[in-house]
Amino acid sequence: MGQRQTTIPPESTTLYSLFQTPFGWWSIVGQDKLLKRLYCGYSTYGNLLEAIHLDFNEGVNSQTKRREQDWFPELRHKLERYARGTREEFREIQLDLPALTPFQKKVLQVTRKIPIGRTLTYGELAERAGFPRAFRAVGSVMAANRFPIVIPCHRVTAAGGKIGGYTNPVGVTLKERLLLLEQEMVAEKKS
Numbered sequence: 001m002g003q004r005q006t007t008i009p010p011e012s013t014t015l016y017s018l019f020q021t022p023f024g025w026w027s028i029v030g031q032d033k034l035l036k037r038l039y040c041g042y043s044t045y046g047n048l049l050e051a052i053h054l055d056f057n058e059g060v061n062s063q064t065k066r067r068e069q070d071w072f073p074e075l076r077h078k079l080e081r082y083a084r085g086t087r088e089e090f091r092e093i094q095l096d097l098p099a100l101t102p103f104q105k106k107v108l109q110v111t112r113k114i115p116i117g118r119t120l121t122y123g124e125l126a127e128r129a130g131f132p133r134a135f136r137a138v139g140s141v142m143a144a145n146r147f148p149i150v151i152p153c154h155r156v157t158a159a160g161g162k163i164g165g166y167t168n169p170v171g172v173t174l175k176e177r178l179l180l181l182e183q184e185m186v187a188e189k190k191s
Contacts, residue, residue, distance in 0.1 A: 015071035016052055018045060021083035023174060027052060028075055035075070036096045037146045041168040079149065087116055087185045090150040098146070103131060107141045114155040117186030119179065121159045135159075143167045154178045 014036065016029040025042040028035060029052060037055065042048035049068075056066055070076065075093060082088040091112060100108070106129040114120055120128070122135040122142075131137070142153040143165065154175045158164035166175035 014056055014066045015069045016066065017071045017073075017076050018048055018052075018068065019076055019080060020045075021080060023083050023177060024170065026079060026083070028072060028079070029056065030071060030096065033072060034094050034096045035072070035147065035150065038079075038148055038150055039168075040148055041170040041174045043169065047169065082149065083181075085181060085185060085188075087189060089116075093150050095147055095150065103129070103134065103137065104141050106130060107138055108145070108151055111142070111145075111153060111156060112151050114152055116152075116182045119155045119157045121157055122164065123159055125156055139165070149178075155182075 014029060014031055016027050018025060018027045020026075021040075023041060025039075025045055025048040027037075027039040027042075027048055029037040029039075037052075039048055039051060042051065053066070075090075078088045078090065097105075097108070107125065110125060110129045122138045123132075126132055126134040126138045129138070138156070142156050145151050145153040145167070148154065148168065154166060156164065163172050163175060163179075166172050168174050
């Protein structure tokens with residue numbers, strides 16, 4: 001009987017870029033051109049770096065390494081321009097999505113299509129995704145979104161004109177500022 005050979009997978013390196021915007025410190029994390037995570041709204045470089053290390057701590061036996069580098073500068077430049085008020089779209093960015101249910105996938109797909117300057121309520125998003133009664137579950141999907149801005153969960157609001165929640169270090173304040181920024185982008189395009 002032949003022996004079975006085991007191969008050790010090649011070491012992979014997760015790269016990340018940290019950069020400052022008018023909305024605090026942001027970071028993009030990924031490999032090749034595949035975005036694994038986007039962070040926004042951190043008050044300091046150190047707080048953001050700590051969050052990255054906590055999220056990507058795969059344990060001592062992991063083959064994955066992390067390294068700070070100007071990873072995917074095209075995306076970083078787009079995000080920096082966006083944060084300064086330039087209208088940018090991110091639909092072409094490839095995402096490393098976690099394992100998702102069909103419901104979660106559909107909600108994120110619909111969210112990604114919400115245009116700048118527009119919002120949907122959790123209920124409207126649930127309906128467009130084909131799950132009209134699942135507005136609370138939509139809120140859970142938004143809270144777990146690893147790709148703010150790219151999957152624009154800030155454009156999803158509560159019913160009755162309320163802002164709803166926003167998961168980041170600054171909370172709803174950042175959501176309000178992003179929505180205001182996008183309203184200004186739309187107004188500028190019209191004039």
